[in-house]
Amino acid sequence: MDPSVFDVINNVGLKNHYICAVYAARLMVPRKKGFIVTLSSQGGITHLFGVAYGVGKSACDRMAADMAHELLDANICSISLMPGAVKTELIMSAPLDEDVKKYFINGESIEFSGKCVVALATDSKLMQKTGCILNTTELAREYNLRDLDGRRPYSDVYAHRRRQCINKCRISCVALYRENVYIKTETYGFHQFTTKIRMSGLYPQG
Secondary structure (H helix, E strand, O other): OOOHHHHHHHHHOHHHHHHHHHHHHHHHHHHOOEEEEEEOOHHHOOOOOOHHHHHHHHHHHHHHHHHHHHOHHHOEEEEEEEOOOEOOHHHHHOOOOHHHHHHHHOOEOOOHHHHHHHHHHOOOOHHHHOOOEEEHHHHHHHHOOOOOOOOOOOOOHHHHHHHHHHHHHHHHHHHHHHHOOEEEEEEEOOOOOEEEEEEOOOOOOO
């Protein structure tokens, strides 16, 4: 595959997410309130569609986590939303293998992610999820959501375990940074406002 494929995929996905997040954060930080959603994929934690796709989606997950740290003091939540198989117009019109077609036909509608985002945005405990990868099926169970056809889409159990492992580390880091850190200095964050550089507490102060 030609190396240019990397830019074709990630200029639209990864880079565009970053640009949108920068300008969104510049509006939110002065208000000390906000919610930024990065759209991810199971390709971020397991092989799917090739190397360039997986790297881009994994980077989206990491970007959401790092933004969560830089936006923590501004009370802005940053999460990575991971849908399952989505029945997009492109997918449904493509000449797919029968097994692949069954997977997507039983997938979720393009509107289902929106339902999940609304449920999150109205959750008074939203900041507890900042920095995490959140799957639409698991959110549907938590908030009692159903897709347009009344179903709850399928979630991969192995992907669920990987997400749990990653999220456990990220939630622990956010808690540590809130409660027990040494502030070394300040710098400009990705949003161009000053942000604290947090040390993990594993290093001596001074």
